[in-house]
Amino acid sequence: MAGDTICLSCGFPLRLRNRYVVNRPLGKGGFGATFLAADEGLPGYPPCVIKQLRPNSQSPSILKMARELFEREAYTLGKIGNHPQIPRLLDYFEETSNFYLIQEYIEGETLKQEYERRGKFNEIEIRKIIAEILPALGFIHQNGVIHRDVKPANIIRRKQDGQLVLIDFGAVSTQVNKIPGNDNDGDDPSGLLTNFAIGTPGFAPPEQMAMRPVFSSDLYAAAMCCLYLLTGRSPKDFGHDPYTGEINWRSQVQLSEHLNFIFDKMLQPSVAHRFRTAEEVLQAMESRAQPKPQILDDEPNTYQTSQNRISRVDAANPNPTGGFPAARKSRVQASLSGRSLSGNDITSGLQLTRGGATRGGIGRSGKELKGGRKVIVEYGQGKRNFANQDLAKASLASANLAGIVMSRSKLMETDFCQSDLTGASFQGSIMSNAKLNGTNLTRAKMQRAILSKADLGSASLVNADLRESKLQFAYLSKADLTGANLSNADLTGAYLKQANLRRANLCGANLKGAKVSEEQLSYAKTNWSTIRPDGSKRLF
Structure with a gap:
């Protein structure tokens, strides 16, 4: 009712600090609730989000952890400052024995809501999501913060400009977290404490489940988000290899070889084999790097490509031109993306194919150069x-x-x-x-x-x-x-x-x-x- 200061159904104050006026509830979680409000302290009464600390349990250990996580979220948002893909922290205070965060309101759909409305995403859309959300993750990582709860429900596509925004920093970590040994079993029967400490099961990687999150834990979770959007399947439904711990995802999606490589490295169960930073992933996305040249026979000869020649690297025979006859015996895989190979670039019109170094475009295996490489080579020859x-x-x-x-x-x-x-x-x-x-x-x-x-x-x-x-x-x-x-x-x-x-x-x-x-x-x-x-x- 107009003029009311307390909600008659739940007792929540409808005006805080004589400034923030509640309009409607937005959601409720294990440790708190969120409300859409108007900030009457600014011209035009812009919308904002009120996040209230309100645990379901009154257990001392739960209250202690809830307050710690709540304070950590406020500290983290204040520490990392302004970023266009992270909601700004507007205020943080305690009133009537309750803690409140006031955040910038991001209007739009979460990726989870978007999937439920429109269905599966395609590879082009997934590439855009990776390219757009990883800079935000890289930004918080550079500020020493691990999000720990990256999932489709925590990524909003802002209605104003279509940009993706990372939300809900309630599970962030700035260090390795440890749960008090005696509190968890007796005082956390619902598992709230554990869930908030490790993030969302299925999206969280093994080291995070073991309470040892690292920056690349968020990269693993970002890849799992993409698999959900591609398939609609929960990460827990993919199954895993009992010997390696790897998620069995490859048979569920049809992706380009390059994106398969990106996901494979983002989803490695071992941190040592995973991309270490968001920047590494973005560089791999842009470079579209192919495997390094390989020798496919028993000869000790190695050939490498440069912008205008093929040079022989062989201690036994350092003469680059004298080594060309052996090129017919060795088969080399090379990437020609971005190269212009004119007729003068390679001695006697020698060409590189998927099968090997060739003359006239046909290798020893009899296979012709095909696809993009054929176009690049023939374009360089004037076609x-x-x-x-x-x-x-x-x-x-x-x-x-x-x-x-x-x-x-x-x-x-x-x-x-x-x-x-x-x-x-x-x-x-x-x-x-x-x-x-x-x-x-x-x-x-x-x-x-x-x-x-x-x-x-x-x-x-x-x-x-x-x-x-x-x-x-x-x-x-x-x-x-x-x-x-x-x-x-x-x-x-x-x-x-x-x-x-x-x-x-x-x-x-x-x-x-x-x-x-x-x-x-x-x-x-x-x-x-x-x-x-x-x-x-x-x-x-």
């Missing part, structure tokens, strides 16, 4: 027309392929990340789920291309021709679409937040359900046939 090619799932990351023609090619899930494709032609190509984030596609010809669910985040599409292209649910955040021709393009459900649409032609385009602001659209060219995000058409 530009790769029309009608099937390059599904090929890797062309970081390659310089300006002016390449791939019209009517199949490029589903192909990796073009950070590539230079200035003036390239993709007319009529099928590029669903292709990875083109950060790619330079200035003046690219992509008329009638199928780019549904493609990742074009931060890509340069200045003056690109995207007429009649299919861009349903494509990710175009921060993409530069200045002067791009998107007339009659299907942008249903596309994510265009922070994209530059200045002078972009959206006449006749379908933007129903797209994430784009009216301010962005005001800079673009639209007409009566443009379907707006709300499904309507307008006369201009």
Whole structure:
């Protein structure tokens, strides 16, 4: 009722410090409850979250632990300061023998709620989640803090800008925690003390369950979050190898070889074999490193690639050119991503294939060079027309392929990340789920291309021709679409937040359900046939 200061149903004060006015409850946990409130001490009465310490048990040991965790959360939030992906601590006080935290209110859905609403995530979406949440984890780790309860329910997608925010620092650790030996069995029958000390079973790695959390414990939990979003299965339902302790997850998902490698290392049961820091994971995501060159026969010869040569590393025969005949006997695996190999780069037109060093593109095994490597090698030799090619799932990351023609090619899930494709032609190509984030596609010809669910985040599409292209649910955040021709393009459900649409032609385009602001659209060219995000058409 208006004017009430105490909730008649639970006795909770509805006004704290004569400033924070409670609107409604948000949730309740083992040690406390949260409420949405208005801060009447600031102009406009901005929303905030009140977190009250309120344990279910009155056991002395539970009360002691609850207060310790509560104070630790306040200390941690104050210590780490401001970060765009962590709620700010606004106030912390004791009133009427109760402890309260006042935090910034983050409006949006948790990843758990998002999964329950829309279903399973795909690999492109999971890559974005990893790339976005790990910087926040890296930030708190640099401040000496282990979150210890990373899970989908503790990651919110902020409604304002779609950015992921890490919440609930009630289980944080700044040191190895020990539970008093005699209190747990008798005074904690519900297991609240143990759960808050170790995080959420299933998401927490073995060392955290054993009360020895490290920074990489949060990385393990982040990977388990991703597996949940990919499959909908609780981590406890995956099962594990009784000999190694590894989670049996590989048969449950279909991922690229690169992401399989990332998850495999994030989910190692042994801390010594796991990524140590969030930065290491991010570097591995960006580098897309392949296995080191290997010798596949019994010869003691080793070959290494450089930017413009293959050099022999053999103490018995240091002559690099004299060693080429032996190259036919040795088979070398090499990564050519980002390399431009012209006809003069390698002696006598020698090429590298999946099967070995070859002449004319055919190895001793008789297998031809295929996929992204074939394109890079042949492009370096002067070829530009790769029309009608099937390059599904090929890797062309970081390659310089300006002016390449791939019209009517199949490029589903192909990796073009950070590539230079200035003036390239993709007319009529099928590029669903292709990875083109950060790619330079200035003046690219992509008329009638199928780019549904493609990742074009931060890509340069200045003056690109995207007429009649299919861009349903494509990710175009921060993409530069200045002067791009998107007339009659299907942008249903596309994510265009922070994209530059200045002078972009959206006449006749379908933007129903797209994430784009009216301010962005005001800079673009639209007409009566443009379907707006709300499904309507307008006369201009």
